[in-house]
Structure formats: structure tokens, C-alpha cells
Amino acid sequence: MRQMRKLPIGIQTFEEIRSGNYLYVDKTDLIYHIANIGKPYFLSRPRRFGKSLLISTFEAYFEGRKDLFEGLAMEKLETEWEKYPVLHLDLNARKYETASDLVAMLNQYLEKWEQVYGEERQDRSPEERFAYVIERAYVLTGKQAVVLIDEYDKPLLQAILNEPLLDEYRRILKAFYGVLKSSDRYLRFVFLTGVTKFAQVSVFSDLNQLNDISMKPAYATLCGITKEELVDTFGIEIEALGNKNGLTFDETVHRLASLYDGYHFEESAEGVFNPFSLLNVFDSCKFDNYWFQTGTPTYLVDLLKQSDYDLRLLVAGVEVTASAFSEYRAEANNPLPMIYQSGYLTIKGYDREVRLYTLRFPNDEVRYGFLNFLVPFYTRVTDDETGFHIAKFMRELRAGDVDTFMERLKLFFAGIPYDLSDNTERHYQAIFYIVFTLMGQFVETEVRSARGRADAVVKTRDAIYVFEFKLDGSAEDALRQIKEKGYLIPYTLDGKRLVKVGVNFSKETRNVDRYIVEE
Known part of the structure; x- marks a missing residue:
């Protein structure tokens, strides 16, 4: 039997990966480059992308752990292996429900550092203690300090929809992170990671010297695997x-x-x-x-619903300027920055002439996972039920059983409570769009991304189905539109059954009112 190699699942410590002989993708050439051409850096990446491992690798490097880099690119690049005092702050490991929770976490790290570099300022504020520790580390060791902060924005994300608490977190963190500028003379290297970018975050208003490498081509593969x-x-x-x-x-x-x-x-x-x-x-x-x-943050769904955002844009792709998605904003009228920075959208195109980026789902895991996650927030259908129904949808259309398909579709609209819908066309479109996009896991589907196209096209082995939906109109009108607009013309040479399905939704019943099937 083949010997299984060790995979570092859940291991975010460079020392453990190397000493435990786990598989490791060597990024140390980039790490050496970053550590030796600049000082203060910031990197934004989605969760579970290796940010903590990156910070841990920097820690090992600045602690002079040459033994851990044996056989890696770093071994040939570094010749001095100097040891620096390293202050590593990880804000990812705690749930922050009050400002006291955040202060307690900062104090926990400060107390650990003060045991090494001096406790004379324990009665002061966190930022005063932080400044003193950095200075004392320099005085006692003769080496400038290295500050590594992992998930700097974790408290902010947990309070994203609680503006008073968010303001309190901003106040605390602004003072704490501001020390990194005033203590510059005592610092050899600073690296901060997080999910959100800092451009518009007031916590960094005093820390404008950070080199944000989040969208710089030289560092695009620093986290992730090519x-x-x-x-x-x-x-x-x-x-x-x-x-x-x-x-x-x-x-x-x-x-x-x-x-x-x-x-x-x-x-x-x-x-x-x-x-x-x-x-x-x-x-x-x-x-x-x-x-x-591993869990999708519900605040993204809340932002989507508050903004009444057109979900079709997420699948088909949305063109925006860089500032529209790369800056930190938690606004109901613009959920794109949070969706992008959380990893649910990524850059899929760029028009250099007009400087517009195209954002889309990065892959099938995110596309289908995200839409499946949204279903319970738009309907009464649970996560467990969604997969079952989508598989049944696929089987029913493959079998040509449109009636059963439509009856099942009604389940997604049945009994939608008023707190889930403002009874607008956008909400019904969202449910329909999610259902047909999720079917793309099993059958070829197209959903409308521009005017003049059918609402949905489903292709099976034997047939092509064209769906058109009306809200408080009539099934006859929907069917007539399919014919008059010639939605089936592109498929006439495919040699398959061509099936037209006109559907009407009723605001009063909050469901499918009537449908007509015609070949």
C-alpha cells in the first residue's frame, strides 16, 4: 500500500510544518524579497488562504531559525541569519462581543511581551504599553523589533453591522496601530494581514506609510497555490x-x-x-x-439583502472601477468590497482603455457554494433540502417531466414570510436565478444576463427548455414573448426537442400562478 504523505491540514505554524515533515509549497523566495526591500507592509487575502502560515514563516525567519529553511529557496538567499525581537499579534482566535474583549486580547499579548522586555508601564493604556515594549525590545537587544499582526480586522468584521461597537473598535485599534508609525525608528519590519483592505479604514489614518501589496503583481501568488x-x-x-x-x-x-x-x-x-x-x-x-x-459570514447575506443587490451580476460578472471593490466599505448600497475581499468574487478581466475590472465567482466551489448558502435567506428551503431539490430538478427535466419540475419550483416560493421579502420583482428574480444557476452543476444552463434573452435556458441530452417569467402578468404573455423574440432560434439546428415554458408569478399568492408548456 502506498505510504500517505503528511498534509498540513489545520496547521498554520511554519515550525510545526517543517519539523513534522509536512508537505510545504515553497514561498520563501518571495518572503526573503519582501523582508529585505522594505519595512511596513499590508496584505489583504480571503480567509483560509495561508495568511497565518505566512506570518509564522516571517516569524521563523526573523528569529534566525536557519534550521527550518533547510532545502528551501531561503537557504541559498540568506547568508547572515540575524535574530530580531519579534512581536507577533494574532487577533483571529477570539470572539469579540464587547470593547472589553478586544482590550483584554491586546493586554494578553502585552503581558507576554512585557515579561521579556519590561513591565514598567502595565498601568497605562494598550497603545502606551505597546510603544514602550517596542522601544525596550530595541534597547535590550540592540536590534530593531519585528511586528507581525495577523487578521488585524477580525474585531471590525465581527461588528460590521453594529455601528456603535464598530466605532469603539476603530478607536481602540487606531490608537494601537498608530504606534507603528511613531515607533518607526525602533522597527526593522512590520507586516499586517487581514481580509479587508485599509484604504478607507480610519484605524489606519495615522499609518499611511504602509506598503499595500494586496494588488501588486509581484506578490499575487504569495498566498494560494499556482x-x-x-x-x-x-x-x-x-x-x-x-x-x-x-x-x-x-x-x-x-x-x-x-x-x-x-x-x-x-x-x-x-x-x-x-x-x-x-x-x-x-x-x-x-x-x-x-x-x-468552514462557515460563510452571514453579514454578507445581510448586506446583499439590504442593498437589494441584483444577484445576476454576481454570476454573469460585474464591471467596476478598482475603488468600487478594493476599499473597505460596509455600506448597504455597495456590498461588492466585502464580497470581493471575503473571496467570493475575484478579478476575471480588465479593460485597460477604460480601467474597468470584471469581477466574477472564481470557481465552481464558490459559485455553487455561495448560491446554495443564500437559498435559506431567500426562501424557507433549508441547506439540506436545497441539494435534494436541485438534483430532482435535473432528473425531472432530463425525463421531460416539466409539470413535476414546476410543482417543485413552487416549493421554493411557497410560504415566503414577509420578513424575507419586500414583495418586489427583484426578490422573485433572485430565487429563480439561484435555482437555475445551481442546476448548472448537473445540466447546461444559461440565465439571463442582458435584455433580449430568455430568462433561462436549460439543455439536456434530448431537449432544450426556454423559460420566460412574468410578475403579475400572464403565462400567455410570457409564452408570446418567447415566440416573438425568437429565443429558440439559436437552437433550431441542435436536433433536440424545443420546449417553451411561459410562467406567471403572483404577488398576491407569492408563488407561481400559472404556467404553459408548449413544444
Whole structure:
């Protein structure tokens, strides 16, 4: 039996990965470059993308742990291996419900550092203690300090829809992070990570010297795994996954790319795979939505609903300027920055002439996982029920049973409570759009992305179905539009049954009122 290699699932400490002989994708050439050409950096990346491991690797490097870099690119690049005092702050490990929780977490780290560098300021505010620790570390060691802050924005994200608490967190963190500017003379290196970018965050208003490398091409692959790294590092795992699922090596790589690749953090940069999903699919030998199983923040759904955002844009792609998605804003009228920075959208195109970016879902895991997650927030259908119904939808259309399909569709609209809908056309469109997009996992579907096209087209082995929906109109009007607009003309040479389905929704019944099927 083939010996299984060790996959670092859930391990975010560089020392443990290296000393435990876990597989490691070597990023140390980039890490050396960053550490030796500048001082204060900021990097925004989605959750589960290796930010904590990156911070831990910097920590090992600045602590002079040459032994941990044996056989890596860093071993040949670094010749001095100096040891610096490292202050590593991780804000990811706690739930912040009050301002006291945040202060307590800061104090916990300060107390640990003060045991090494002096306790003379324990009765002062966190920012005063932080400044003193940095200065004392320099005085006692003769070396400038290294400050590494992981998930700087975790408290802010947890309070994103609670404006008073958010303001309190901003006040505390602004003072604390502001120390990094006033203490510059005592600092060798500063690196902060988070999900959200800092451009519009008042906590960084006094820290304007940070080098934001989030969208710089040289660092686009710093977190995540490129296709070349995937094949070079995980060849054995790819082969085993393919054997388990009846796929060739190339077919397995293609399937992995469809599900987990496609993240672009700069318009011209190479795409990267989600490392968390890759490790888990290799460990289980099953293709699944692993990133989503770690939890999707509900504040994204709240922002979507508050904004009445057109979900069709998320699937079809939305063109925006850089500032429209790269800056930190938690506004109900613009949920795009939070959706993008959380990893649910990524850069898929760029028009240099007009400087517009196209944002889309990065891959199938995110596309279907995100829409499946949205269903309970728009309907009474639960997560567990959604997958069952979508599979049934697919089977019913393949069997040509449109009546059963439509009856099942009614379940998604049945009994929608008023707190889930403002009874507008947009809400009904969202439900319909989610259902038909989720069917794309099993059958080829197209959903309307521009005027003049049918609302939905579903292609099975034997037939092509064209759906048109009206709100408080008539099924006859919907059917007439299919004919008059010639929605079936592009498919007349396919040699399949062509089926027209006109559907009317009623605001009064909050469901499908009537439908007509015609071949």
C-alpha cells in the first residue's frame, strides 16, 4: 500500500510544518524579497488562504531559525541569519462581543511581551504599553523589533453591522496601530494581514506609510497555490485522487482547476488555487465544497439583502472601477468590497482603455457554494433540502417531466414570510436565478444576463427548455414573448426537442400562478 504523505491540514505554524515533515509549497523566495526591500507592509487575502502560515514563516525567519529553511529557496538567499525581537499579534482566535474583549486580547499579548522586555508601564493604556515594549525590545537587544499582526480586522468584521461597537473598535485599534508609525525608528519590519483592505479604514489614518501589496503583481501568488506548484508538489496526491474517482492525471487537474482555481488578485497575474480546499480534497479523495464548510459570514447575506443587490451580476460578472471593490466599505448600497475581499468574487478581466475590472465567482466551489448558502435567506428551503431539490430538478427535466419540475419550483416560493421579502420583482428574480444557476452543476444552463434573452435556458441530452417569467402578468404573455423574440432560434439546428415554458408569478399568492408548456 502506498505510504500517505503528511498534509498540513489545520496547521498554520511554519515550525510545526517543517519539523513534522509536512508537505510545504515553497514561498520563501518571495518572503526573503519582501523582508529585505522594505519595512511596513499590508496584505489583504480571503480567509483560509495561508495568511497565518505566512506570518509564522516571517516569524521563523526573523528569529534566525536557519534550521527550518533547510532545502528551501531561503537557504541559498540568506547568508547572515540575524535574530530580531519579534512581536507577533494574532487577533483571529477570539470572539469579540464587547470593547472589553478586544482590550483584554491586546493586554494578553502585552503581558507576554512585557515579561521579556519590561513591565514598567502595565498601568497605562494598550497603545502606551505597546510603544514602550517596542522601544525596550530595541534597547535590550540592540536590534530593531519585528511586528507581525495577523487578521488585524477580525474585531471590525465581527461588528460590521453594529455601528456603535464598530466605532469603539476603530478607536481602540487606531490608537494601537498608530504606534507603528511613531515607533518607526525602533522597527526593522512590520507586516499586517487581514481580509479587508485599509484604504478607507480610519484605524489606519495615522499609518499611511504602509506598503499595500494586496494588488501588486509581484506578490499575487504569495498566498494560494499556482498550477505549477500544484503539479510539482502534489503529483502523488493528484494521481491518487484521480484513481479514486476514475480520472486521468490531466482530467484530475482540470477538475481541481474548475472547483478550486481561478483566484486573481491582480489583473495580469497568474491565478491561484485555494490551498485549504486542495489539502482537504487530497486528504478525503472526494471533490466537495470544503472552503464553504468552514462557515460563510452571514453579514454578507445581510448586506446583499439590504442593498437589494441584483444577484445576476454576481454570476454573469460585474464591471467596476478598482475603488468600487478594493476599499473597505460596509455600506448597504455597495456590498461588492466585502464580497470581493471575503473571496467570493475575484478579478476575471480588465479593460485597460477604460480601467474597468470584471469581477466574477472564481470557481465552481464558490459559485455553487455561495448560491446554495443564500437559498435559506431567500426562501424557507433549508441547506439540506436545497441539494435534494436541485438534483430532482435535473432528473425531472432530463425525463421531460416539466409539470413535476414546476410543482417543485413552487416549493421554493411557497410560504415566503414577509420578513424575507419586500414583495418586489427583484426578490422573485433572485430565487429563480439561484435555482437555475445551481442546476448548472448537473445540466447546461444559461440565465439571463442582458435584455433580449430568455430568462433561462436549460439543455439536456434530448431537449432544450426556454423559460420566460412574468410578475403579475400572464403565462400567455410570457409564452408570446418567447415566440416573438425568437429565443429558440439559436437552437433550431441542435436536433433536440424545443420546449417553451411561459410562467406567471403572483404577488398576491407569492408563488407561481400559472404556467404553459408548449413544444
